[in-house]
């Protein structure tokens with residue numbers, strides 16, 4: 001069985017992505033948490049991953065240590081789960097969207113960090129506002145194009161949805177107003193049993209701090 005080592009559910013946006021992908025394909029896995037921000041965090045992560053980061057997927061002797069690489073490995077292992085769109089052009093766009101999230105949106109990431117269990121009123125500058133506008137425009141474009149096929153960005157659930165799931169939680173935390181189609185998508189993502197499970201665990205985690 002796969003082992004997924006993740007950080008805190010309240011704040012580890014990178015951890016949510018492969019965790020959600022595994023839940024959405026209903027693949028059982030063992031989950032272990034290394035709490036972030038503790039004196040021993042760095043040593044504990046380095047003991048299992050020389051890259052010093054979480055999430056980490058362990059499949060027998062194989063270690064995969066990056067959220068996108070983990071999701072790609074899941075897509076390879078479980079082709080029937082359709083974790084990428086089947087059609088090559090849609091797949092290229094979905095990969096571009098995931099890559100844009102993986103490597104970008106720095107202002108949003110820094111100014112509006114993931115904080116699942118809290119609701120905050122925090123000012124952000126124009127670069128974070130531009131990140132939000134770009135995300136909303138990407139969502140609207142693909143939801144408009146694919147809504148006949150289902151409620152996700154590419155109709156059915158794909159890695160692109162896994163990659164934008166942490167942003168959905170940020171929009172809740174910071175009370176971001178969204179246009180109707182984007183709001184409907186955010187609501188749908190939040191209604192997923194897996195997302196509700198993540199929220200419940202984040203709330204317990206924060207309550208225990």
Ligand SMILES: N[C@@H](CCC(=O)N[C@@H](CS)C(=O)NCC(=O)O)C(=O)O
Nearest residue numbers: 007012013014036053054055066067
């Ligand atoms: N590119 C990596 C980034 C992972 C990352 O930055 N993880 C953070 C937690 S969300 C981490 O492990 N930080 C180490 C620490 O806080 O000591 C990925 O996609 O997996």
